[in-house]
Amino acid sequence: MLDxxxxxxxxxxxxxxxxxxxxxxxxxxxxxxxxxxxAPHPHSLHLGNYSVHTSAEALKAGERHIMDLHKELIERERQPPPHSSGPVPVLR
Incomplete structure (x- = not known):
């Protein structure tokens, strides 16, 4: 037994x-x-700051995409609001 x-x-x-x-x-x-x-996951997992992926390359791509979305949101906040109300933008 481990204490x-x-x-x-x-x-x-x-x-x-x-x-x-x-x-x-x-x-x-x-x-x-x-x-x-x-149950144990069948693949080795690569843990990032914001996501989990099955390869180091997929992790880098996923975290890069999250940073790109972050930058886009910051840029949209700097822009003046539109004069008419419309749908909320969806980032992909």
Whole structure:
């Protein structure tokens, strides 16, 4: 058994096994525990600041697209508002 203390708001990742998980409280505060599980993803995942992809190239492209959308939104905020109301622009 691994003796690993955890604090409020902390996430702990357990090993991939079917062994029991033992929890102990210090008794100082009421404990709330949320446990989630999922099947392993069939691909290696590449984690970014805003997204998750299955390759480093796809991650770079996805984050570049997010930055392009961000720049476009900033540019639209700098432009004077149109005189007539119309639909909200959709960025793709």
């Amino acid at each position: 690993a203390p955890a604090s409020a708001g902390e996430m702990i990742i357990f090993d991939d096994s079917d062994r029991a998980i033992e929890m102990r409280s210090t008794g100082e505060v009421d404990a709330k525990l949320v446990i989630g599980s999922a």
